[in-house]
Amino acid sequence: MFLADGREARAVARIVMKFGGTSMAGTERIRRVARIVKRQQDSGHEVAVVVSAMAGETDRLVNFCREASALYDPAEYDVVVAAGEQITSGLLAMHLQALGCQARSWLGWQLPVHTDDGHAKARIESVGAEALSAAMAAGEIAVIPGFQGLSDDGRITTLGRGGSDTSAVAVAAAIKADRCDIYTDVDGVYTTDPRIVAKARKLKNITYEEMLELASVGSKVLQTRSVSLAMKEGVRVQVLSSFIDDDAPAADTIPGTMIVSDEELDRMQEGQDMESQLITGIAADKNEAKVTLTSVLDHPGVVAQIFGPLAQANINVDMIIQNIAQDTGATDVTFTCPLADLARTQAVLEECKAAIGYDRMIADSKVAKVSVVGVGMRSHAGIAATMFKALADRGINIEAISTSEIKVSVLIDEDEVELAVRVLHTAYGLDGA
Ligand code: ASP
Numbered sequence: 001m002f003l004a005d006g007r008e009a010r011a012v013a014r015i016v017m018k019f020g021g022t023s024m025a026g027t028e029r030i031r032r033v034a035r036i037v038k039r040q041q042d043s044g045h046e047v048a049v050v051v052s053a054m055a056g057e058t059d060r061l062v063n064f065c066r067e068a069s070a071l072y073d074p075a076e077y078d079v080v081v082a083a084g085e086q087i088t089s090g091l092l093a094m095h096l097q098a099l100g101c102q103a104r105s106w107l108g109w110q111l112p113v114h115t116d117d118g119h120a121k122a123r124i125e126s127v128g129a130e131a132l133s134a135a136m137a138a139g140e141i142a143v144i145p146g147f148q149g150l151s152d153d154g155r156i157t158t159l160g161r162g163g164s165d166t167s168a169v170a171v172a173a174a175i176k177a178d179r180c181d182i183y184t185d186v187d188g189v190y191t192t193d194p195r196i197v198a199k200a201r202k203l204k205n206i207t208y209e210e211m212l213e214l215a216s217v218g219s220k221v222l223q224t225r226s227v228s229l230a231m232k233e234g235v236r237v238q239v240l241s242s243f244i245d246d247d248a249p250a251a252d253t254i255p256g257t258m259i260v261s262d263e264e265l266d267r268m269q270e271g272q273d274m275e276s277q278l279i280t281g282i283a284a285d286k287n288e289a290k291v292t293l294t295s296v297l298d299h300p301g302v303v304a305q306i307f308g309p310l311a312q313a314n315i316n317v318d319m320i321i322q323n324i325a326q327d328t329g330a331t332d333v334t335f336t337c338p339l340a341d342l343a344r345t346q347a348v349l350e351e352c353k354a355a356i357g358y359d360r361m362i363a364d365s366k367v368a369k370v371s372v373v374g375v376g377m378r379s380h381a382g383i384a385a386t387m388f389k390a391l392a393d394r395g396i397n398i399e400a401i402s403t404s405e406i407k408v409s410v411l412i413d414e415d416e417v418e419l420a421v422r423v424l425h426t427a428y429g430l431d432g433a
């Protein structure tokens with residue numbers, strides 16, 4: 001039997017469970033994780049677990065490297081920082097054994113998780129799944145340290161901070177898991193940050209693309225790379241809390257947020273009233289800065305003179321505005337860049353001042369980008385107009401605008417960001433009870 005998306009349906013579901021650093025921080029919490037894992041297996045599933053290092057541990061290890069040398073060898077850095085996950089994987093296997101489960105750890109080099117040799121930011125090339133599948137089918141729980149891999153020349157690599165999410169999705173893809181459950185310290189993905197808007201609601205479903213857009217504008221639930229990988233491989237990802245009652249049932253019955261494809265979402269929502277759900281989420285990002293160059297000539301090649309050198313300096317420019325010049329033949333160019341890159345941006349443009357030929361450079365770091373995201377806007381007009389009107393009604397000034405197929409972003413004063421998010425949450429009918 002095959003499911004609608006071509007996956008072969010098994011009588012027994014195969015689940016990858018991933019636990020983050022706060023869930024693994026200390027003996028009591030690991031014991032709790034072991035009980036959650038056992039319950040999932042007891043409900044009849046084949047289970048593999050991917051774990052992070054204990055909260056704070058990777059930071060501690062990174063510090064030791066910095067203390068050793070300002071110019072440490074990245075290959076040895078990987079040897080050091082991969083150790084945090086090695087410890088938690090062994091410990092979780094022990095706790096599972098203590099509960100009477102068959103369990104063993106599979107380190108990155110044992111599976112193996114093949115990566116390129118980009119130490120400290122390696123990319124996964126493949127995951128060896130045969131031995132793992134066999135062990136799981138025999139009822140053994142596989143415990144896999146996230147974050148670590150093996151390069152072609154036989155050295156340990158790591159995937160970049162937050163990389164355990166990506167490990168979990170890669171393992172799920174390799175063993176054709178029915179689901180990858182990511183247990184974290186929040187219980188799902190919300191319409192917006194619940195710390196800003198008390199009426200934020202937990203989403204039942206969200207698409208990969210929406211999740212990617214939200215991650216790119218400041219929502220930090222999952223490592224962005226893990227979402228791209230899940231989308232590419234068609235892995236169904238669920239975000240849910242590991243801080244659940246000890247006697248809570250297996251994850252199948254306590255849904256967090258499912259991250260799925262557009263098509264699956266359509267199937268799930270068939271017959272439901274879609275009109276009220278045009279917008280899925282709202283995110284705010286204060287790590288933006290705005291730069292304006294005044295009196296730039298409106299000639300072919302001028303914007304290339306501005307943005308070419310910035311690209312070469314690896315600075316990611318986001319929103320760009322240029323007006324058409326009137327009588328003077330000159331106009332202002334405004335754009336945004338990450339706040340952390342502002343000083344470098346100014347230095348690059350200062351150096352190119354003569355080549356570009358602008359009058360003044362004005363920088364503003366007190367800005368924030370607010371974005372509304374939703375696949376519903378593909379087929380509906382008026383989303384942006386609703387946004388502009390809601391902000392105007394509160395006297396919030398819009399300094400720049402950018403759009404993608406499923407996102408509208410505006411740049412506003414940083415002091416007004418909380419108000420803006422709240423107003424928009426209400427305007428799009430997202431407020432919960
Ligand atoms: N322990 C690693 C980190 O803190 C990987 C992870 O937890 O995802 O970045």
Ligand code: MG
Nearest residue numbers: 020162165223
């Ligand atoms: Mg994380």
